[in-house]
Amino acid sequence: xxxxxxxxxxxxxxxxxxxxxxxxxxxxxxxxxxxxxxxxxxxxxxxxxxxxxxxxxxxxxxxxxxxxxxxxxxxxxxxxxxxxxxxxxxxxxxxxxxxxxxxxxxxxxxxxxxxxxxxxxxxxxxxxxxxxxxxxxxxxxxxxxxxxxxxxxxxxxxxxxxxxxxxxxxxxxxxxxxxxxxxxxxxxxxxxxxxxxxxxxxxxxxxxxxxxxxxxxxxxxxxxxxxxxxxxxxxxxxxxxxxxxxxxxxxxxxxxxxxxxxxxxxxxxxxx
Amino acid sequence: xxxxxxxxxxxxxxxxxxxxxxxxxxxxxxxxxxxxxxxxxxxxxxxxxxxxxxxxxxxxxxxxxxxxxxxxxxxxxxxxxxxxxxxxxxxxxxxxxxxxxxxxxxxxxxxxxxxxxxxxxxxxxxxxxxxxxxxxxxxxxxxxxxxxxxxxxxxxxxxxxxxxxxxxxxxxxxxxxxxxxxxxxxxxxxxxxxxxxxxxxxxxxxxxxxxxxxxxxxxxxxxxxxxxxxxxxxxxxxxxxxxxxxxxxxxxxxxxx
Numbered sequence: 309x310x311x312x313x314x315x316x317x318x319x320x321x322x323x324x325x326x327x328x329x330x331x332x333x334x335x336x337x338x339x340x341x342x343x344x345x346x347x348x349x350x351x352x353x354x355x356x357x358x359x360x361x362x363x364x365x366x367x368x369x370x371x372x373x374x375x376x377x378x379x380x381x382x383x384x385x386x387x388x389x390x391x392x393x394x395x396x397x398x399x400x401x402x403x404x405x406x407x408x409x410x411x412x413x414x415x416x417x418x419x420x421x422x423x424x425x426x427x428x429x430x431x432x433x434x435x436x437x438x439x440x441x442x443x444x445x446x447x448x449x450x451x452x453x454x455x456x457x458x459x460x461x462x463x464x465x466x467x468x469x470x471x472x473x474x475x476x477x478x479x480x481x482x483x484x485x486x487x488x489x490x491x492x493x494x495x496x497x498x499x500x501x502x503x504x505x506x507x508x509x510x511x512x513x514x515x516x517x518x519x520x521x522x523x524x525x526x527x528x529x530x531x532x533x534x535x536x537x538x539x540x541x542x543x544x545x546x547x548x549x550x551x552x553x554x555x556x557x558x559x560x561x562x563x564x565x566x567x568x569x570x571x572x573x574x575x576x577x578x579x580x
Numbered sequence: 581x582x583x584x585x586x587x588x589x590x591x592x593x594x595x596x597x598x599x600x601x602x603x604x605x606x607x608x609x610x611x612x613x614x615x616x617x618x619x620x621x622x623x624x625x626x627x628x629x630x631x632x633x634x635x636x637x638x639x640x641x642x643x644x645x646x647x648x649x650x651x652x653x654x655x656x657x658x659x660x661x662x663x664x665x666x667x668x669x670x671x672x673x674x675x676x677x678x679x680x681x682x683x684x685x686x687x688x689x690x691x692x693x694x695x696x697x698x699x700x701x702x703x704x705x706x707x708x709x710x711x712x713x714x715x716x717x718x719x720x721x722x723x724x725x726x727x728x729x730x731x732x733x734x735x736x737x738x739x740x741x742x743x744x745x746x747x748x749x750x751x752x753x754x755x756x757x758x759x760x761x762x763x764x765x766x767x768x769x770x771x772x773x774x775x776x777x778x779x780x781x782x783x784x785x786x787x788x789x790x791x792x793x794x795x796x797x798x799x800x801x802x803x804x805x806x807x808x809x810x811x812x813x814x815x816x817x818x819x820x821x822x823x824x825x826x827x828x829x830x831x832x833x834x835x836x837x
Contacts (some may be wrong), residue, residue, distance in 0.1 A: 335674075453684075456676065467634065467662075469658035515720040517676060
């Protein structure tokens with residue numbers, strides 16, 4: 309049963325970390341950025357497999373590199389943020405397939421990075437995930453007021469003396485770190501669903517940022533644990549079950565969203 | 581006379597090939613109310629970004645509150661300079677309330693690693709009360725009308741407790757009644773706080789009555805700078821707007837009696 313405990317713990321930490329960075333990208337309307345950094349991490353991990361070293365280091369280098377490239381490109385205003393993210397995205401996808409093609413042998417490890425393997429995480433993977441999730445939550449608590457200001461009113465944040473660009477890049481780096489350390493567990497093709505869906509579901513349900521972080525983390529962990537349970541009891545692929553659960557949670561949140569309700573007009577006789 | 585609070589010499593700002601501001605020199609003293617008027621594209625907003633250090637200074641020297649906003653002190657200057665822009669289009673689903681938006685004004689002064697104190701939070705409520713928006717405190721910021729949003733923006737500027745207020749077309753895109761209310765608030769800010777106020781507008785009818793000094797801007801230059809009564813004249817204003825005063829009929833009518 310120790311592997312199940314390890315998988316549950318990994319699901320918890322990946323669910324929390326992915327949800328927190330998901331709130332960053334969803335609130336700033338930069339969903340595509342999460343997708344782009346996920347592909348960068350994937351390309352980096354595949355390069356590491358090709359060169360024969362730990363995929364984690366390749367994933368870290370590429371995802372942080374992509375975060376460092378996209379921020380300034382988008383900020384300088386010379387290229388539309390969508391365009392710059394799209395260019396980095398297509399480059400990373402190209403590199404991922406290049407490294408996959410260059411990898412000799414059976415490519416089992418490389419292919420495993422596509423969909424991850426939460427059921428076979430090692431204690432080392434789980435410890436790295438736990439440390440990263442703890443660091444991201446600690447930074448969130450420490451800089452909550454600055455993060456809230458930059459997420460919701462970036463131009464105002466800059467105008468009142470907050471180093472908004474530094475905070476923004478910090479959030480991009482946190483996104484890169486989370487994706488890199490979750491890659492082995494969740495997989496390159498599935499990771500951005502775990503980033504976007506829980507946060508998007510939480511965004512539908514509340515006008516409070518604090519509550520949105522808590523709800524997103526709960527949805528992320530619930531998705532991971534539901535996926536694990538589906539895998540354990542019905543022998544379904546864990547990664548796919550996690551993504552499908554998170555998508556269903558988003559659909560349910562949208563259906564019950566108070567933000568979709570149109571305020572009813574008062575009856576004529578109550579209008580003064 | 582005391583040292584100027586803003587001291588600008590030969591300031592120039594350019595964005596790529598476009599020169600937005602050219603050779604602007606100006607001194608502003610504590611407590612002055614400066615109105616900056618001119619047609620669209622005259623460099624009015626760029627002038628404000630020189631004061632708070634958010635523009636790209638290509639040439640010249642700028643001292644604001646004794647600091648150089650373009651040489652590593654930008655964030656220190658911005659903590660003491662409040663900026664109220666035009667009504668912004670916000671996502672109505674944005675997860676932040678009116679009270680939290682006003683609290684953003686405190687962030688620069690409170691600093692890293694510290695939470696706003698009880699006294700700070702009381703100041704937020706007082707500022708909301710002062711602008712007549714206390715009843716909106718718990719509303720999501722994206723649910724406000726243009727006039728309500730500008731009241732909240734002024735409350736955010738008040739909690740910053742700044743030495744300089746920059747109002748950048750604060751009454752643009754809001755209805756006439758809300759415009760009058762916002763102008764009255766700006767005048768109260770200047771009357772009660774005795775701070776320096778800049779108000780930028782292209783609409784002559786939206787200039788606060790308390791404005792004592794006028795800066796007329798045209799094509800990136802300061803075209804005229806002087807007392808309001810000397811510059812608020814039909815012939816000068818017709819030249820400033822290249823004869824196109826129709827859009828300012830209200831002010832024009834008042835001016836001509």
